[in-house]
Amino acid sequence: MADYRVGFASADTEFDAADCRVEGDLPGWLDGALLRNGPGKFESGGEPFAHWFDGLALLRKFAVRDGGVSLTTRFLRTEEYREVVESDRLGAGQFGTGAGGGLLDRVKRAVLPETTDNANVNVLRVDGTFLALTEVPRQVAFDPATLETAGEWHFDDDVDAHMACAHPVTDPESGATWNLSVRFGRTADYAVTRLPAGESSREVVGTLDLEDPVYVHSFALTPDHVVIAECPLVVDVWGLLRPGGPDTFLDALDWRPERPARFHVLSRSSGDVVAAATAPPFFAFHHANAFRDGDRLLVDLVAFDDASVVDDLSLPDLRSGSVRTLDGDLRRYAVPLDGGRASRETLAAGGLSLPRFDERRRGRPYRYVYATRSGGEDGAPNHLVRVDTGSRETALWEAAGTFCGEPVFVPEPGGGAGDGAVLSVVLDADREQSFLLVLDAESFEERARAWAPGVLPFDFHGQFYADL
């Protein structure tokens, strides 16, 4: 019997507006496109990559229109793609797969991390241009209709960075997009940037300096503050420069549990760091929402007790038949605005990953977090969960032999607060076929599924665009 591992095999086909058979009852109001990004090819010259995060970017689009659903997929045609596919080489070297090379190569790449253009993590619309994003500052533009690659794209500013956060957030009030750019030098600088709606030039609002660089994957935004969680997963930047030092970014990550985690709070208006609070060490990739509650900020994120999840997402581990540590808790940290210690409570325990929420509530009190949840023996995400952050009640969706991707909430136009749909790309491992799952957001019950003509490899992140 097939298992979740078919979702970690390379895609051998690109689909061009392929018809997806709809089963069930699509909401009549649902109209637009779910654009998603994630790795889709994992070998070069027959040699597998070392880490899931290194797979070649495969864009996917489920377009919902007039009760029908179509699927388009396209590999991003990047320098990395050409190296891997056309030259059978490993390309620039990425997160966990080294490119080898001598000292000169090492120094050339060294201002860290290797600046691949394999933008496989997320998508973002900037002033009408659709971009594929990754964790280094190389954005690749694509056509949202065909998913054809348009080419590398640059912001119209001089913000210079070694790493970029692939989880920019858009302020629902102003439409401005906020993000982090990281520079490594004597210290590590985490610049908070703001991109006004309709513009392509960012301004640096403020900077957080840390003596030791740490890996930051996402952050939180409220109407007044930016919150950066510093988990003690330290990047050995100088080691990457040293001959004989770590060969990849992954190898240069050092979990330091003797250090606390820290929440740094920056003021959106002044750019200053206005508060910092410590917590026992934890690791997080993904924030959910954050909002103010009196003299503290409540910061919700999916936390792991340590950073072993980063290693455990290596391809050999994932392909061994067990996803060992995709096992986060949804936690709420209370960060006092006058500093001190952050307290925490668990909103939902165990197996959680890829949290999302209704973006209209960003920075404000909110009710639901949607996430994937692992429940089976193999540890692969075989449920979707909705956590009520107030009552702590959970609602689950599952179907035998299926594995779920990041759930995306889509509000119903003109609907009430909780009205809408939750979309997820799900793999039916037995049928070796993926489908777009449409859940009713209110009941968390299945409304419809639209069958892709084949397997889509597991992806990372995506956004729904009602105007596509």
Ligand SMILES: [Fe+2]
């Ligand atoms: Fe992410």
